[in-house]
Amino acid sequence: MEITEVQCKSILTRAGGYLREVCSHSLNPYVGCGFGQSACGVGCYVRHNAWLTKGRDWGSFVEVKTNAPEVYLQTYEAEQRWAHRRDQLFSVFFSSATEPWQPIEKQYRITRRLLQSMLAHPPDELILQTHATAMRDDLELVAALSQQCRLRVHVSIEGDTERLPGLPPPPATVAGRIELLRQLSSAGIFAVACLSPLYPMKHPAVFFEQLAEAGVDAVVIDHFIEGDGTREGSRTWKTDLPRSMESVDPESTRLAYRDRIAAIARTYLPVGISAAGFAGHYSRQ
Numbered sequence: 001m002e003i004t005e006v007q008c009k010s011i012l013t014r015a016g017g018y019l020r021e022v023c024s025h026s027l028n029p030y031v032g033c034g035f036g037q038s039a040c041g042v043g044c045y046v047r048h049n050a051w052l053t054k055g056r057d058w059g060s061f062v063e064v065k066t067n068a069p070e071v072y073l074q075t076y077e078a079e080q081r082w083a084h085r086r087d088q089l090f091s092v093f094f095s096s097a098t099e100p101w102q103p104i105e106k107q108y109r110i111t112r113r114l115l116q117s118m119l120a121h122p123p124d125e126l127i128l129q130t131h132a133t134a135m136r137d138d139l140e141l142v143a144a145l146s147q148q149c150r151l152r153v154h155v156s157i158e159g160d161t162e163r164l165p166g167l168p169p170p171p172a173t174v175a176g177r178i179e180l181l182r183q184l185s186s187a188g189i190f191a192v193a194c195l196s197p198l199y200p201m202k203h204p205a206v207f208f209e210q211l212a213e214a215g216v217d218a219v220v221i222d223h224f225i226e227g228d229g230t231r232e233g234s235r236t237w238k239t240d241l242p243r244s245m246e247s248v249d250p251e252s253t254r255l256a257y258r259d260r261i262a263a264i265a266r267t268y269l270p271v272g273i274s275a276a277g278f279a280g281h282y283s284r285q
């Protein structure tokens with residue numbers, strides 16, 4: 001793993017593409033991801049972003065934006081004004097292209113320092129997206145922030161399958177991530193389980209009942225088709241993920257599979273589909 005410290009010029013990126021529907025800005029404390037060679041890294045949409053990877057293998061590098069908290073404080077007012085001029089909330093998606101609580105966070109604490117900066121000067125809305133149970137290190141801070149702004153936490157949990165054939169292990173167990181959702185909910189934080197990308201499921205009804213019992217507020221279901229930034233899922237088709245999914249359930253690589261699972265999920269919880277779900281639009285129908 002190649003670790004580099006970098007000074008960033010900006011930290012709040014005005015949203016483009018599908019993120020426009022979700023937030024006004026994205027925020028990435030790191031470039032690259034220390035979980036890139038785990039299961040989620042195989043289907044990770046960011047690995048196809050040549051502008052970020054610059055030809056490097058996904059999971060082989062992390063750039064640490066050491067001055068990110070200071071740059072947030074220097075720029076949040078101008079970016080908030082920019083969003084408000086467009087009649088939008090100043091809504092920050094943290095993070096769209098990296099993992100805020102990846103292993104190197106324990107050493108650098110860029111995410112923690114950014115959250116502390118936000119506690120002093122919060123956005124209107126904050127969406128925290130994570131695969132990592134290490135997020136619980138900052139649970140009190142996140143709970144305090146949720147009193148200052150509209151906040152929700154998206155925990156990525158692709159389904160009830162612990163490990164897909166031929167793929168490396170995930171960054172955290174399914175049980176560990178359900179426990180994180182339970183802790184978020186107990187702390188009064190709006191907690192969302194994101195099945196993104198949706199894996200083949202063994203016992204969907206049991207799984208969604210378990211999420212509801214853990215206090216989860218909503219579920220996002222996002223198939224790699226329509227979910228990886230291409231209409232047909234063409235980026236993901238180039239990876240090992242679809243083959244592995246089909247070896248468990250051949251139906252799981254079709255969009256109809258997403259709709260079937262969503263119908264089961266709605267029996268237990270409000271459900272959002274793909275980008276609309278990431279934007280916080282859920283329903284029981």
Ligand code: SF4
Pocket residue numbers: 033034035036037040041044045046097098099131171
């Ligand atoms: S943790 Fe997130 S950013 Fe990192 S490899 Fe997995 S999906 Fe990609």
